[in-house]
Amino acid sequence: MAPAQACLAQSATAAPPSMSGALPSMGDSSELPAAAERRMGDRIAASIYRDPDYVDDPVLGDYLQSIWQPLMKAARARGELQDELDERFAWALFLIRDRSINAFALPGGYLGVHLGLIGAVNTPDELAAVLAHELSHVTQRHISRLMTQQNRQAPWMIAAMILGALAASKSPDAATAAIVGGQAVAAQGQLNFSRDMEREADRIGFGVMQGAGFDSRGVAEMFEKLQQASRLNDNGAFPYLRSHPLNTQRIAEAQSRLQLAAAATPSPEGRADADRAQLLHAMMAARARVLAVPGVDALRAMLAEAQRRTDPPATAAARIRDAGVLYGGALAAAQLRDFAGARSLWRQLPPLTEGVVRARQAVELLGIEIDLLAGVVPPSAATADLAQATTRAEVLTVSRSLTAARRGREVSDRLQTWVTAHPGDAMAWQMLAVAYGQQNQTVRAIRADAESRVAQRDYPAALDRFKAAQAMMRSQPGSADHVEGSIIDTRARQVESLVKAQALEDKVNR
Numbered sequence: 001m002a003p004a005q006a007c008l009a010q011s012a013t014a015a016p017p018s019m020s021g022a023l024p025s026m027g028d029s030s031e032l033p034a035a036a037e038r039r040m041g042d043r044i045a046a047s048i049y050r051d052p053d054y055v056d057d058p059v060l061g062d063y064l065q066s067i068w069q070p071l072m073k074a075a076r077a078r079g080e081l082q083d084e085l086d087e088r089f090a091w092a093l094f095l096i097r098d099r100s101i102n103a104f105a106l107p108g109g110y111l112g113v114h115l116g117l118i119g120a121v122n123t124p125d126e127l128a129a130v131l132a133h134e135l136s137h138v139t140q141r142h143i144s145r146l147m148t149q150q151n152r153q154a155p156w157m158i159a160a161m162i163l164g165a166l167a168a169s170k171s172p173d174a175a176t177a178a179i180v181g182g183q184a185v186a187a188q189g190q191l192n193f194s195r196d197m198e199r200e201a202d203r204i205g206f207g208v209m210q211g212a213g214f215d216s217r218g219v220a221e222m223f224e225k226l227q228q229a230s231r232l233n234d235n236g237a238f239p240y241l242r243s244h245p246l247n248t249q250r251i252a253e254a255q256s257r258l259q260l261a262a263a264a265t266p267s268p269e270g271r272a273d274a275d276r277a278q279l280l281h282a283m284m285a286a287r288a289r290v291l292a293v294p295g296v297d298a299l300r301a302m303l304a305e306a307q308r309r310t311d312p313p314a315t316a317a318a319r320i321r322d323a324g325v326l327y328g329g330a331l332a333a334a335q336l337r338d339f340a341g342a343r344s345l346w347r348q349l350p351p352l353t354e355g356v357v358r359a360r361q362a363v364e365l366l367g368i369e370i371d372l373l374a375g376v377v378p379p380s381a382a383t384a385d386l387a388q389a390t391t392r393a394e395v396l397t398v399s400r401s402l403t404a405a406r407r408g409r410e411v412s413d414r415l416q417t418w419v420t421a422h423p424g425d426a427m428a429w430q431m432l433a434v435a436y437g438q439q440n441q442t443v444r445a446i447r448a449d450a451e452s453r454v455a456q457r458d459y460p461a462a463l464d465r466f467k468a469a470q471a472m473m474r475s476q477p478g479s480a481d482h483v484e485g486s487i488i489d490t491r492a493r494q495v496e497s498l499v500k501a502q503a504l505e506d507k508v509n510r
């Protein structure tokens with residue numbers, strides 16, 4: 001991850017340490033204003049949304065949010081997150097299809113998470129440790145300070161450097177790495193967090209993670225993973241290490257914090273909660289490994305491992321392990337287009353997830369997903385009630401299922417409500433466009449498509465579509481009612497002014 005973080009750098013020593021060891025206080029003149037940082041983040045986000053390695057997986061997205069939201073809440077409660085940043089920043093997570101272990105903070109409250117990280121961590125607490133550290137880089141305005149250190153560079157130039165470094169940070173086998181020239185990589189050293197910033201993110205992240213109720217041993221486990229990788233002199237599988245280099249001081253400070261945190265013996269209820277969280281995590285980590293496109297051999301190995309499982313698990317640990325293995329094996333089989341194999345593994349999952357609501361739901365959604373990948377209408381579509389769907393993964397997966405059953409009307413009813421509450425959900429808008437299309441509501445379909453481009457910050461593409469909808473209303477007067485027409489006119493004007501503002505900014509910056 002990192003890299004973007006500005007983390008772009010290969011070595012932390014390239015960034016100047018502050019003189020006193022204490023970081024400048026919030027709100028000093030060395031910070032980029034929040035609104036300007038957000039605008040820069042939006043530009044970078046627009047490029048990431050267009051990147052073929054950006055993956056919007058609602059199931060993993062919900063899982064990440066279940067860790068991220070408690071961290072945000074704890075940061076607020078502890079006074080680490082200023083109101084202004086809370087309101088102005090995007091606070092959006094990107095999943096990146098990359099097998100390397102990385103997470104990174106970007107300007108404006110955007111964070112990237114590699115699938116490789118989710119696939120590699122053993123517990124939700126380890127994931128929380130990384131996210132809390134990244135969150136703290138943002139709340140402490142480390143990114144804005146790095147950017148103002150670059151103040152002789154135009155903001156678009158910094159954005160370009162960050163994107164270049166992001167591309168360069170991908171796994172060596174990622175095709176995009178090849179197109180990055182030496183320049184962006186050279187610039188990385190200048191956008192690296194300082195050692196003091198790393199220590200501050202460690203310290204504040206630790207408090208946020210504890211405040212959110214995660215097991216602080218997750219920090220120790222994550223540090224161990226990083227240390228091990230650095231001893232192995234890692235070959236690029238661990239870009240996180242390059243952007244957040246470990247040093248003895250960071251390790252010593254983390255150890256003393258852990259000792260102070262005094263490991264309380266968990267109560268029986270606490271242990272049961274941890275087991276439930278762990279069961280879901282095992283399944284989600286397996287999902288991340290499959291979606292990271294590990295290659296046919298790796299998928300076959302996951303399938304074979306799942307097929308070897310015979311006995312019902314005797315212990316809680318075995319049950320957790322088996323749930324992960326079966327979930328991964330079923331999804332791997334579906335990716336290999338062995339749908340009979342996928343279904344036979346999937347059928348073994350419900351007994352393992354009994355009593356664990358979120359894991360149970362993940363299994364149900366996996367069943368629908370396997371059918372959809374196989375190109376058949378899921379049997380559950382006959383009785384599915386979209387009004388009962390609450391999580392994003394449920395709403396979008398069941399919508400897909402009902403769309404396959406050509407029940408576009410129910411889908412558009414539910415998704416209309418959904419996008420009203422979540423106007424930034426590009427995938428929901430896209431699916432709404434399909435549902436309108438099924439009902440021959442072409443103008444509405446074009447508008448929903450336009451809104452999905454707005455959600456991905458691609459304003460020129462959105463404007464093209466709004467104009468296409470206007471043209472259709474003119475040429476076919478009965479194609480939309482008056483209300484629809486005035487919504488489209490209003491949105492077209494709003495988006496046009498966004499396009500103009502961006503063009504003006506580019507002109508000034510260049």
Ligand SMILES: [Zn+2]
Pocket residue numbers: 133137193198201243244
């Ligand atoms: Zn860091």
